[in-house]
Amino acid sequence: MSRSLFGRYTVALQTIVYKEVRRFTRIWMQTLLPPMITTSLYFLIFGTLIGARVGEVEGRSFIDYILPGIILMGVISNAYGNVVSSFYGTKFQRNIEELLIAPVPNWVILAGYVCGGVARGLLVGLLVSVIASFFTTIHVEHWFVTLAVFVLTAVLFSIAGFINAVYAESFDDISIIPTFVLTPMIYLGGVFYSIDMLPSIWQKISLGNPILYMVNAFRYGMLGVSDVNLFVSFAIIVGFIIVLGGFAIHLLNKGVGIKP
Amino acid sequence: MKALSICDLKKTYGTGLEALKGISLDVEEGDFFALLGPNGAGKSTAIGIMSSLVTKSSGRITVFGHDLDDDPEAVKSCIGLVPQEFNFNQFETPLDIILSQAGFYGIPRKEALENAEECLKALSLWDKRSTISRMLSGGMKRRLMIARALVHKPKLLILDEPTAGVDIEIRRSMWQFLREINRNGTTIILTTHYLEEAENLCRNIGIINQGELVECSDMGSLLARLDLERFIFNLATPFPVDVEIPDYKIVANEGVVLTVEVGKGQGLSQLFSCFGQQNIEVISMRNESNRLEQLFIDLVMDESSGHQEEKQ
Numbered sequence: 353m354s355r356s357l358f359g360r361y362t363v364a365l366q367t368i369v370y371k372e373v374r375r376f377t378r379i380w381m382q383t384l385l386p387p388m389i390t391t392s393l394y395f396l397i398f399g400t401l402i403g404a405r406v407g408e409v410e411g412r413s414f415i416d417y418i419l420p421g422i423i424l425m426g427v428i429s430n431a432y433g434n435v436v437s438s439f440y441g442t443k444f445q446r447n448i449e450e451l452l453i454a455p456v457p458n459w460v461i462l463a464g465y466v467c468g469g470v471a472r473g474l475l476v477g478l479l480v481s482v483i484a485s486f487f488t489t490i491h492v493e494h495w496f497v498t499l500a501v502f503v504l505t506a507v508l509f510s511i512a513g514f515i516n517a518v519y520a521e522s523f524d525d526i527s528i529i530p531t532f533v534l535t536p537m538i539y540l541g542g543v544f545y546s547i548d549m550l551p552s553i554w555q556k557i558s559l560g561n562p563i564l565y566m567v568n569a570f571r572y573g574m575l576g577v578s579d580v581n582l583f584v585s586f587a588i589i590v591g592f593i594i595v596l597g598g599f600a601i602h603l604l605n606k607g608v609g610i611k612p
Numbered sequence: 613m614k615a616l617s618i619c620d621l622k623k624t625y626g627t628g629l630e631a632l633k634g635i636s637l638d639v640e641e642g643d644f645f646a647l648l649g650p651n652g653a654g655k656s657t658a659i660g661i662m663s664s665l666v667t668k669s670s671g672r673i674t675v676f677g678h679d680l681d682d683d684p685e686a687v688k689s690c691i692g693l694v695p696q697e698f699n700f701n702q703f704e705t706p707l708d709i710i711l712s713q714a715g716f717y718g719i720p721r722k723e724a725l726e727n728a729e730e731c732l733k734a735l736s737l738w739d740k741r742s743t744i745s746r747m748l749s750g751g752m753k754r755r756l757m758i759a760r761a762l763v764h765k766p767k768l769l770i771l772d773e774p775t776a777g778v779d780i781e782i783r784r785s786m787w788q789f790l791r792e793i794n795r796n797g798t799t800i801i802l803t804t805h806y807l808e809e810a811e812n813l814c815r816n817i818g819i820i821n822q823g824e825l826v827e828c829s830d831m832g833s834l835l836a837r838l839d840l841e842r843f844i845f846n847l848a849t850p851f852p853v854d855v856e857i858p859d860y861k862i863v864a865n866e867g868v869v870l871t872v873e874v875g876k877g878q879g880l881s882q883l884f885s886c887f888g889q890q891n892i893e894v895i896s897m898r899n900e901s902n903r904l905e906q907l908f909i910d911l912v913m914d915e916s917s918g919h920q921e922e923k924q
């Protein structure tokens with residue numbers, strides 16, 4: 353092997369990422385357009401029509417208050433959805449074998465798919481932000497926090513989507529978690545409200561939802577307000593990335609779901 | 613140098629199925645090796661393990677001196693795999709499929725493009741490089757998988773039933789191509805159900821049955837074991853139904869086509885004398901094409917009946 357390991361792995365990683373980005377941009381009607389339409393409706397209905405009657409939340413107009421959550425909702429569901437459908441599709445069509453027979457380490461495979469998920473999550477986040485700019489003025493209070501939460505959340509849910517795809521044995525298996533677990537967690541994660549509005553028992557229950565920390569950290573970055581401590585939020589996001597990332601590598605090393 | 617060395621390879625699937633019961637075999641560099649066996653014998657499992665698609669239960673595999681357990685990436689770099697079933701993304705073009713495969717092997721884009729062009733041209737697919745691959749014919753898809761397997765210039769090419777379902781013309785052109793790359797130094801391991809294919813292409817042969825290697829030798833010595841050989845004669849006039857040929861067994865008499873079994877070392881002189889006595893002109897004669905088939909059936913059936921007896 354005349355090429356350096358670093359060079360080979362870099363080319364392999366670029367190839368996976370390029371394939372992933374090409375996949376979701378080629379089918380943009382299925383991947384990029386739907387979140388743009390959905391979020392336009394959110395801004396129109398919840399932001400403009402209902403929001404005008406809701407008044408201010410924590411000193412911000414309702415549309416400004418829900419904006420960070422709606423952007424992050426797009427990031428979470430698209431980063432997750434991209435990896436789970438792409439990796440499962442690769443398993444289903446058996447072209448995962450192209451990767452398994454090649455000298456690509458498992459961490460490069462995981463990194464490649466995660467980068468693809470992050471790319472789609474971030475692109476959808478940006479597109480949603482552009483749509484939001486037609487309804488309100490976008491203001492960012494803390495750029496570093498905003499960008500860090502933006503990227504780390506996309507990384508976290510890309511890894512989660514990967515694990516879902518590893519275990520999935522049918523197309524039903526890749527829609528169960530997003531539909532019955534992820535969506536309720538996002539909606540109950542403080543996208544449309546502050547947990548201060550909830551009765552105290554529900555406030556406590558809400559604190560068990562990790563998405564609440566991400567939404568609030570992102571809201572802190574954009575608006576400077578949060579229901580939870582920023583450092584706790586970062587610790588939770590990074591902690592989940594480490595645990596789920598390690599678990600995903602373990603699954604790949606064991607060949608779970610991909611090698612008989 | 614040994615291209616492949618397998619030592620006591622075992623595989624038991626999660627279902628409890630013992631697919632490989634400890635096979636050992638060596639394939640020399642430059643060889644054209646046939647791995648034969650009936651359906652479910654364990655051939656694809658063995659190939660899956662060699663190419664890292666299946667996890668082995670125990671045993672050792674080395675490829676060009678690299679141990680699969682110690683240096684899997686070096687082993688993978690040496691191998692090109694043409695699987696039995698189409699496993700490329702049917703929504704991509706042949707060029708994209710091959711470029712991606714090259715990328716997975718760490719080949720930079722410029723070099724990958726050159727290799728891809730070379731492989732696609734060699735397999736007469738260059739004109740189809742931008743066609744969505746699901747639109748390709750079955751034969752083209754098979755050739756695409758060969759082109760993909762060659763893009764990183766492997767030293768060992770493993771083909772799992774590469775000509776299944778393709779017409780004779782394409783099969784012959786694939787044989788020619790495989791012979792050529794073998795002549796140029798690529799070691800080839802082939803599994804096939806067309807025993808004529810193995811007899812035509814391969815120098816050495818291994819037969820797996822029920823997870824065990826029941827035969828491993830060179831094609832010449834294997835065929836030399838045949839005690840009987842069948843010859844088919846095309847005659848100008850029909851051979852009389854009531855006439856027998858002393859010391860020879862007539863297997864089939866279809867009038868002007870006569871099939872005769874000839875013992876090892878028996879020769880054909882007496883047979884021709886008999887035709888002469890009957891005033892029958894021989895237009896042409898040939899060996900029954902698939903001598904290997906008879907051996908294969910004998911070996912596999914012996915083994916199967918042995919196992920049946922053991923079970924009883």
